[in-house]
Amino acid sequence: MPEHQATFHFHDHLNDFLLPERRGQAFAFGFDGSPAIKDTIEAIGVPHTEIGQIVVNECMVDAQYRLRPDDRVHVYPPQRQIDLHTAVNGSARPAFVADVHLGRLVAYLRMMGFDTVYATDSDDPELAEISSRERRILLTRDLGLLKRRIVTLGYFVRETDPLRQLEEIIRRFDLLHFPMGALRCTHCNETLVEVDKDAIAHRLPGNTLAYYDAFHQCTACDRIYWRGSHYQKLERFVNSLRDEMA
Numbered sequence: 502m503p504e505h506q507a508t509f510h511f512h513d514h515l516n517d518f519l520l521p522e523r524r525g526q527a528f529a530f531g532f533d534g535s536p537a538i539k540d541t542i543e544a545i546g547v548p549h550t551e552i553g554q555i556v557v558n559e560c561m562v563d564a565q566y567r568l569r570p571d572d573r574v575h576v577y578p579p580q581r582q583i584d585l586h587t588a589v590n591g592s593a594r595p596a597f598v599a600d601v602h603l604g605r606l607v608a609y610l611r612m613m614g615f616d617t618v619y620a621t622d623s624d625d626p627e628l629a630e631i632s633s634r635e636r637r638i639l640l641t642r643d644l645g646l647l648k649r650r651i652v653t654l655g656y657f658v659r660e661t662d663p664l665r666q667l668e669e670i671i672r673r674f675d676l677l678h679f680p681m682g683a684l685r686c687t688h689c690n691e692t693l694v695e696v697d698k699d700a701i702a703h704r705l706p707g708n709t710l711a712y713y714d715a716f717h718q719c720t721a722c723d724r725i726y727w728r729g730s731h732y733q734k735l736e737r738f739v740n741s742l743r744d745e746m747a
């Protein structure tokens with residue numbers, strides 16, 4: 502048996518990480534010694550990247566606060582997830598790094614013009630390192646990865662369907678609030694530039710040549726982009742979200 506107990510109450514979507522019987526209510530949690538409160542919160546299941554405010558016995562504390570016997574702890578998510586990012590990066594557009602399981606989401610974010618590294622051959626330490634070094638928000642469904650100490654900007658993606666994941670990220674990070682950035686190559690994340698139809702006409706399939714007039718080209722891999730059905734589908738989805746959130 503642990504020597505002490507404290508009472509924890511997690512709020513809002515932090516409950517996603519808890520056992521069902523702990524959600525939405527106070528529960529007792531045992532501990533030994535005087536651990537940093539961040540470590541106890543992670544032991545309960547909530548990665549530190551999801552923590553906004555911690556209130557102990559009605560006083561706000563930081564993540565290094567040492568837990569004491571019979572403390573009454575409330576843990577809140579950040580008001581807006583993006584605040585964690587802007588606190589570090591000013592008002593710059595957020596940039597992301599995603600783990601290997603989020604390929605479709607990565608393509609959508611790039612189509613929306615968000616700089617997103619997709620490191621398919623990186624292991625966990627490398628992903629954490631990229632996030633930390635380049636101030637990128639680490640997107641993953643791997644809780645262990647988010648609990649790495651070096652990761653300060655991270656987010657656990659709840660949804661499993663790629664379009665629903667995109668909606669989740671748009672809402673949590675308030676992405677529609679940022680001005681549109683340069684479009685990015687869905688394959689290599691480099692920015693696209695406009696290109697004359699005449700210059701690339703010989704590379705286009707016949708029906709594309711007939712129906713489209715505006716084209717972009719990747720500055721790194723030379724792939725050619727036009728507003729085909731995939732792009733239009735994404736655009737409709739984002740516009741409907743924009744209307745809903747207005």
Ligand SMILES: [Zn+2]
Pocket residue numbers: 686687688689690691719720721722723724
């Ligand atoms: Zn490219």
